[in-house]
Amino acid sequence: MTWRAAALLGAGALTLPLWPAPWLGVLLMTGAVLVLTVVDWTLAVPPGAVRASRQGARVVWLGDTATVAVHLHNTAARPLRGLVRDAWVPSAGARPGFPGAPRVRIDPGARVVLPTLLTPTRRGDRPAVRLTLRSYGPLGLAFRQRSREPETPPWTLRVLPRFASRRHLPEKLARLRAIDGTEVARGRGQGTEFDALREYVVGDDVRSVDWRASARRADVLVRTWRPERDRRVVCVLDTGRTAAVRVGDVPRLDAAIEAALLLAALAGRAGDRVDLLAVDETVRVAVTGGSQSTVLARMVNALAPLTPNLVETNFALVAGEILRRERHRCLVVLFTALEAAALGEGLLPVLPRLAARHQVVVAAVHDPVLTDLTTRTPKQVREVYATAAAWRALTDRDRVRAALHRHGVTVVDAPADQLAPMVSDTYLRLKALGQL
Amino acid sequence: MTTPTAAAARPRRIADQARRRRRWHRLTIPLGVAALLLAVTGITHAIDQPDPESPGFLSPVSTDDVGGSRLAAELRDRGVTIERMTSIRRALSLATSEGFTLFVPAPGLVHRAYWPLVVDPAENARVVLVDPPRQVLAAARVPLAGAGRRWAARAVPAETDGQPCPLPELGGVGPAAVLLQRYADPPGRTFRADRCYAGGVARTRWRGNDLVVVGASDPFRNDRIDEWHNAALVTNLLAVHGRVVWLDLDGPEPPPPSPPDGERESTPPPESGGPYDEGTYDHGDVEVPGGGEYASPPSTREPQAERPQRGNPLWDALPAWFWAMLVQLAVALLLLALWRGRRLGPPVAEPLPVTVPAAETALGRGRLYHRARAYGPTAELLRAAALHRLRRATDRVAGSRPAEVVAAVAARTGQRPEDVHHLLYGPAPTTNQELLDLARALDRLAPSASPVQPVSRQATPPDHHPSVPFRPDRPVEGETR
Numbered sequence: 052m053t054w055r056a057a058a059l060l061g062a063g064a065l066t067l068p069l070w071p072a073p074w075l076g077v078l079l080m081t082g083a084v085l086v087l088t089v090v091d092w093t094l095a096v097p098p099g100a101v102r103a104s105r106q107g108a109r110v111v112w113l114g115d116t117a118t119v120a121v122h123l124h125n126t127a128a129r130p131l132r133g134l135v136r137d138a139w140v141p142s143a144g145a146r147p148g149f150p151g152a153p154r155v156r157i158d159p160g161a162r163v164v165l166p167t168l169l170t171p172t173r174r175g176d177r178p179a180v181r182l183t184l185r186s187y188g189p190l191g192l193a194f195r196q197r198s199r200e201p202e203t204p205p206w207t208l209r210v211l212p213r214f215a216s217r218r219h220l221p222e223k224l225a226r227l228r229a230i231d232g233t234e235v236a237r238g239r240g241q242g243t244e245f246d247a248l249r250e251y252v253v254g255d256d257v258r259s260v261d262w263r264a265s266a267r268r269a270d271v272l273v274r275t276w277r278p279e280r281d282r283r284v285v286c287v288l289d290t291g292r293t294a295a296v297r298v299g300d301v302p303r304l305d306a307a308i309e310a311a312l313l314l315a316a317l318a319g320r321a322g323d324r325v326d327l328l329a330v331d332e333t334v335r336v337a338v339t340g341g342s343q344s345t346v347l348a349r350m351v352n353a354l355a356p357l358t359p360n361l362v363e364t365n366f367a368l369v370a371g372e373i374l375r376r377e378r379h380r381c382l383v384v385l386f387t388a389l390e391a392a393a394l395g396e397g398l399l400p401v402l403p404r405l406a407a408r409h410q411v412v413v414a415a416v417h418d419p420v421l422t423d424l425t426t427r428t429p430k431q432v433r434e435v436y437a438t439a440a441a442w443r444a445l446t447d448r449d450r451v452r453a454a455l456h457r458h459g460v461t462v463v464d465a466p467a468d469q470l471a472p473m474v475s476d477t478y479l480r481l482k483a484l485g486q487l
Numbered sequence: 488m489t490t491p492t493a494a495a496a497r498p499r500r501i502a503d504q505a506r507r508r509r510r511w512h513r514l515t516i517p518l519g520v521a522a523l524l525l526a527v528t529g530i531t532h533a534i535d536q537p538d539p540e541s542p543g544f545l546s547p548v549s550t551d552d553v554g555g556s557r558l559a560a561e562l563r564d565r566g567v568t569i570e571r572m573t574s575i576r577r578a579l580s581l582a583t584s585e586g587f588t589l590f591v592p593a594p595g596l597v598h599r600a601y602w603p604l605v606v607d608p609a610e611n612a613r614v615v616l617v618d619p620p621r622q623v624l625a626a627a628r629v630p631l632a633g634a635g636r637r638w639a640a641r642a643v644p645a646e647t648d649g650q651p652c653p654l655p656e657l658g659g660v661g662p663a664a665v666l667l668q669r670y671a672d673p674p675g676r677t678f679r680a681d682r683c684y685a686g687g688v689a690r691t692r693w694r695g696n697d698l699v700v701v702g703a704s705d706p707f708r709n710d711r712i713d714e715w716h717n718a719a720l721v722t723n724l725l726a727v728h729g730r731v732v733w734l735d736l737d738g739p740e741p742p743p744p745s746p747p748d749g750e751r752e753s754t755p756p757p758e759s760g761g762p763y764d765e766g767t768y769d770h771g772d773v774e775v776p777g778g779g780e781y782a783s784p785p786s787t788r789e790p791q792a793e794r795p796q797r798g799n800p801l802w803d804a805l806p807a808w809f810w811a812m813l814v815q816l817a818v819a820l821l822l823l824a825l826w827r828g829r830r831l832g833p834p835v836a837e838p839l840p841v842t843v844p845a846a847e848t849a850l851g852r853g854r855l856y857h858r859a860r861a862y863g864p865t866a867e868l869l870r871a872a873a874l875h876r877l878r879r880a881t882d883r884v885a886g887s888r889p890a891e892v893v894a895a896v897a898a899r900t901g902q903r904p905e906d907v908h909h910l911l912y913g914p915a916p917t918t919n920q921e922l923l924d925l926a927r928a929l930d931r932l933a934p935s936a937s938p939v940q941p942v943s944r945q946a947t948p949p950d951h952h953p954s955v956p957f958r959p960d961r962p963v964e965g966e967t968r
Contacts, residue, residue: 053826060819064812073811081818140837153831173840183832196829296843358840420846425872428930432919435926436861437853439868444849446871 052088056192060084084192091188098184098200100127101157105179105204107166110352113174113213118148119206120166121182125157132156133186133194137167143177143208144170171210174305175356179206211355212305216313216471223317223475230483248272282323283381284478285373285409286311290357291331291364293388298416298467304359306416306467307386313471314384314478315350319343321482326376327353330369332362339376366397370405382410382481384474389415389464391447395454402458410486413455414463414474421445532638537704545592545617545707546735547571552710555592555733561712561722562731571733575601576743578734579608586728587612592707594619598740602626606698613697613727617704618668624700631680631689631700634671640703641666642715643685652683654690656723661716668702688724699724862922863915869929870911876933900932907932 063080070076107119125131134153139145147153148166157163171177182203185196248264251271259273288294288311294304315325324343327350329336336353338346364387373383383405387394394413405411424441427434452462461481465473543549547559547569559569572578575597578589589608591597594616597605606614606627616623621633642664645652652658666687672679680691687702701707701724706717725731802810844850856865877896889912896911897904910932916922 052822054823057819057822057826060822061816064815064819067808067812067815068806070808070811073806073808076808077811077815077818080815084822134831136831138832138835140835142837180835181832185831196831198832292843295841296847297845299845302840302842361841361843418846418849421849424846424849429923429926432923433853433857435869435922436856436865437850438926439865440849440853440856441846442868442872443852444846446868 052193053187053191055190056084056088059087059192087190088193091190092193092195093188094129094190095188095193095195096125096127096129096131096133096186098186098195098197101125101131101184101186101201103182103184103201103204105206107206108169108208110209110211111169111171112211113171116168116170117208118166118168119179119208120164121204122162122164123155123157123184123201124162125159128159129189130156130158131186132189132191133184135165135185136181136183137165137179138181138183139167139169139179140177142171142173143179144172146170169208171208174210174212175358177208177210179203179208209352209355211351212308212312214309214312214351216309217316219313219472219475220316223313223472223479224320226479227317227321227482230479247275249275282482283326283377283379284314284318284323285326285328285377285381285383286314287369287373287383287385288327288329288336288354288357289331289364289369289385289387290329290335290359291393292359292361293364293390293393294331295359295361296388296418298418301467302359303388303416303467304357306470307414308354308357310414310471310474311354311384311386312347312351314474316347317475317478319346325350328369328372328376329354329357330372331360331364332368333365334368334372337372364393364397366394367401369398370401373405373409377409380409382412382478384412384414384478386414389413389417389448389451389462391451394451399454399458402455402460406458406460410461410481411459412461412463412474412477412481414470414477415465416467416470417448417464419466535639537708539593539595539618539704540738542737545704547733548735550709552708553704554709555707557709557712558707558718558721558725559733561718562725565722565726567726567729567731569731569733571735573735573737575605575734575736575740578732579604587730587732588725588728589614589732589734590725591615591619591734592617592704593734593736594623596736596739597623597734598742599626600743601740603628607694607696610695611697613699615699615701615724617701617707619700629691629693629698629700630673631670631691632673634669634686636668637666639667640664640705643687645683647682647685652688653681654683654688656727657683657688657720660719660723663716663720664705664711664714665701665703665717665720667705670700670702688720697727860919862917862919865922866915866925869926873929873933874911880933896932902932 060080063076063084067073067076102124104122104124105119106122108117111117121135121137123135133155135155136153137145137147145167148168149155149164152165155163155165169177180203182201183196183198184201185194187194248261249272251260251273255273259275261272261274264272288304288307290304294302294307296303298306311327315327318325322343325346326340327336327338328334336357338350338353341349369385377383385398387398402411421441421444424434424438425445427438429435429438448464452464455462461477463470463473463477537544537553539545541553543551543554545553545555545558547555548571550556562569579601587609589605589612591605591614594602594605599622602623603626605623606616606629608614624631624633642662643666644662645657645660652660663684665684669686670680670682670689671686680689682689688699690697690699692698701721705711706721712718712721855861874892877892880899889908893904893908893911896902897907900907910925910928916925
């Protein structure tokens, strides 16, 4: 029943002083309202007579708005008046996008499209949970509402991670082309590839002269070099407890994902193969092989539902996976945090094996709160202690960094918004130096 | 290919449920234990306390623990005759004006119509009531009032408030376990009752009778009569006259076969002058006692309680439609509640991602330092950090020895070397204020903001690649070749 039935009964109650037998009046009026309500209930369109389906976006970038529409088809012979609620998980940011929501009116045999606007607040898979339909009778005294009628059409919206570092891509590509077009300054660097022969011009490195080719022709020929292609880059994301730490307003993992995506885009253009691993206690995500043109899309798709876990990352597993998957020398970019406890006990023991075969880069997001603490003049006693603890954390971080240096590891330590360009810069520099 | 392993959702849900269950336990277990203790205590106490309605309770022929056969035997040994009566009517009819003792072990079983008679059976009689309910005393208007009840009977000496017991027959009787219900004089009465055993036994003269109220049934019972001086107490109380009328009721007394209400007003029951009418009462064979004189017929207010309940006056004061309207509005309210109670689908739940606040460990460690009052270690950390900054600022010209550092810093900042030495190598502070002063002084000496670099930038190798020039405001990228 609805408020109308209650209001009818309440209004009837006001006429009771005029009744000769008030108690009879109560019985009559209550009975009449109940009968009307039952009649109205039977006249309401049963929710099971409505067919529901869904159409709309499957994928949306975080921060954008997608539209997913529910299509309702009234198969009953009476018009449907009612309320519709299309319930999504709260983080999907759903709001009804049709006028007069949540009221609907569907004529017999007609179909209506009820769009829902979704502005998700987190990446990952955001499912539609429940479609609820409340069908009122013609008098509006009663309604029918059943769970699972109509059946909720399943739908999942995949929210892709924010890829704001895309804006850095043109600049990095320009630098890549600059490296590509010029000779490598160091001449016959280790691992550089032969490109072509051309005539000697004054200023070329005499060590590049190809005497055998020069002997065949009258001119002096030099070899030209180009950066290696078909190198391998492995992005390893640490999804353990340190990845859950909030830096600014997002987890550290999100900054790492953004940097990994920019690196993958750049390396893909440079002709290198990019693999991806996300590991904590187990391997959460592994994107390997496949065509280079689709690797970025596959990576984005695989990383979207990735969440940090409150576990200690198993770096022995990380090293084992990399050594098992990558037989050739490759660039391993490990996205983690420079934390003495996690890296000192986990990574350093396995690092020699890893660094012996691969070029390792550790990319970490550092915490702006620590810097803020250490650069502020303390005003209260509490702040003095916090400052001292922050200095200690920074000292620990430096010890870890020094230990990593000793193993020949490049360390990139940057705030969240600068991590992606700095990792790409490191990649470009290593590429220019022919160290891949 | 892509293998997102979405595991651990199910175990986490199970763990959540377990935690919720445990949280529920945290409240229920202590409350449950407390409730169990209370219940066990209450039940044990209820079992331990004799029920006056139980058969054989203080009966002269019952040899049960709660029976009174041993008391009867003691009385017979003293040459007292015991007349066992199983109905109040018979007991009252036996009562003569001669001295006798009416012993009522269970006054609560006596029908309320007889209450005034029980305390006033005849002239110059003794009445012994065992733990009478308050209503009995109130209905009979006996000038005694209950003054607190104990959890169990307690043995006390015969004195009350330091005064010896005024009852002559109790002279020389030692302590007895009689203090359960305590009696006192009701407020506003000048008449004072004789009280013994700290108020557990009270005697009052009431309309020519000798009314004794005993607060506990324990001294009379077979199983307790031997304890303390219980036997002496109860036999002395009951043996003041040569005859004891022992009212041994098996259950609640039926109401008197009284004439109808109208008649009752004019002919109040037996007490007023010789009306132990043979027509009304069927004893017949007993001599009717002479009419006692009564200050006031106590039963005049009795019939009022027997009248049928009148309706609530509010019911008649308001018209019927008002009540009908109230009912209908209540039904309308019920419909409203039903309408609001049905929601448009239940709320949607969603697992939340784990979040760890920024710099949680560092801030937590700072709080630990604070709580532990770790002045020394904190000062050490601050001084080490300041030294790092100073070394960088002075371009590493200073050596590692304190004297050289102090000299270089003093030369650079223009402060006196003694002050600088005290700041950097002085003793550890001993109070919070000293620590705060030290931190501020160090901050002035080596500003942590630009141009001096924080220690975090320290580990950058000096030979970093020239293509990435070292910029103090930029994050660093250390590499080795």
